[in-house]
Amino acid sequence: MIWEIFGISYTLAIVLLGSAIVGLMTGVLSVFFVLEKKSVMGDTIAHSSLPGVVVAFLLFLEKSQLTFAIGALISGFLAIIFVQTISRRTVLKEDVAIGVTLSIFFGVGVALLTYVQSLPLAAQAGLINYIFGNVAFLLKRDLYLLAAVTVFDLFVIISFWKEYKLIMFDRAYAEIIGLPVDKLDFLLTIAISVTIVVGIQIIGVVMIAGMLIAPAVGARQWTNSYRRMILISASIGVMSGVLGTLISANITDIPPGPAIIVFATSIAFISILFGYRHGTLVNWVHTHLTHRKIDHRKVMMEFLKSTNALDKSEGLTRLEFSLREYPRLNKEIINNLARCGYCKWLTDEKCAMTLRGVEIAKDFTVENSGSAEMVE
């Protein structure tokens, strides 16, 4: 079989496939989360799915992915309704509503979980793994559920590709042209919740929120295109899923959730620093270059003001180096201009503009003022 080529066992192959699928789905959906600025919602749904999982277990007394997913889905939705009711109908701010809901649901979940653990049931073992995730229990039949959810998610995103693109970038316009924005939002929420509840088995209720933020934040730094952002985000998701699971499979003490999140967030931080489009480093270099360009233009225009001292015979103007009132203008800028042949040092404190420099500076003035009269 194909996994034998890579020297990994059948179990590990299943687990890697599972975490790659979860990484892919969370990566794709995180784009919508981050662009919609709803990242806290992920925290809420994920943390609130814990009581649902435990209640589903108490009702059926067996560890079945499907019933757990349904239980988690119901309690996640209850939590969203809770948050909306509190923030709409009371004086409490939305942030407080989220904090209160999250801790109430998680508290109830922990209370139920610790109660279940005390019951004399063999099946309850490993339920605690839903907090940080576990890969040891992933079976082949769990992959079918994952595959079904993937198909559903991809169907939703691809069939409403244009609609969601419009909603993400101009919600008001989408509403005006008559798109059913609320219904589409609801569909997306369902897709996200379903993904969260199948993902918690591997990543855990605490950490999965990170998978709904990190890949998209990372991807945003590399591109401005919606399609590319989704592709990059999905790759970041798959990459962190696979790497994290490998770490967790080799060092048995480490649960997969934290390992996956460390990878995903690290990739996001690296992207924030070095991203090609919006990374801090690129931004810094760009800002620096722009400032330098503006500084050069300022000096040139300052020269131009003193063209009455034009010395025709040498083709040079004269300007005392007394630009102290402009903090950024210094000898370095004059040196740069001199290198381009726009001006020339006469003494340490004096410099002069060449005729070519005057032409260039006139162009700047035209650009800046929009009228040629000022040059004359």
Added chain:
Amino acid sequence: MNIFIELLLAVMLISVVLAIPGNYLVLRGNTMTSYALSHSILFGIMIAFLIVGDLDSPLLLLGAALTGLLIVWAVENLSTLRHVNIDAALGLIYLFIFALGIMLVSLFASGTTISVTSVVTGNIALIPFDRWIFSGTDMGPVLLWQTLAVFVLSSGFLFLFRKEMKLITFDPEFASLMGYNPFFFRMIFMSIVSITVVTVFRAAGVILVVGLMIIPPASARLISNNLGTMILTSIVISLFSGVLGFMIAWRLKNVEIASMVIVVNAIVFIFAFFYHSSLKNGKEKV
């Protein structure tokens, strides 16, 4: 003192010491910052533990409090970047630090009282086993005294600077016009919050700590309109939920105490919510 009384006292003290600063968090609306803070202290504790090699060293407290402040600072800075909004920045940072902390715990904390599970669920029942022996006499559980010290520190600060805190909470711009430095006060306040969280997190767990901190003040806010009344109400609610939750958990024997306290708090909150909405509807009719 027997174990029952000691645990009851500890639960009451922990509830109150968390609820008091929680009032200001609820009013400012930055409860998620405290959420990020409580998750990140684990990393600080583990780093300090790896350096010192002792889980009871006061340096751990310092390490954790410093990490907490670093997180608050980092969240504020990262969110000034374009293309990263504040929610995403908060989530990224706290989950990164928390995941690192959990990895450190699972690698190096075996054989100590900290475990991956206890970090999340807490373990109040362990409190009476760690005793403070002062010159031969048994003074009771260490954590009780530590929490008492934190209580004195935090309520002392909030009482002495009650005017400043009120001003900064409700109108930070006006406060800075008056010559107070909101940033300075906020940092001190956040340090107090992180010291409090660090002290009690082993009893209540990093997630439930936030619940104990903000649910009683949120309920109190729903039934009062004045800062003084709100703080008093939140203290009463937290004491009530603490005692009742502890009693139920004691009876049921196997349910984690902190989570039971949260369950009672949730019920109180729901009652407060209905009271609040009936009040609002009543006013609208008149």
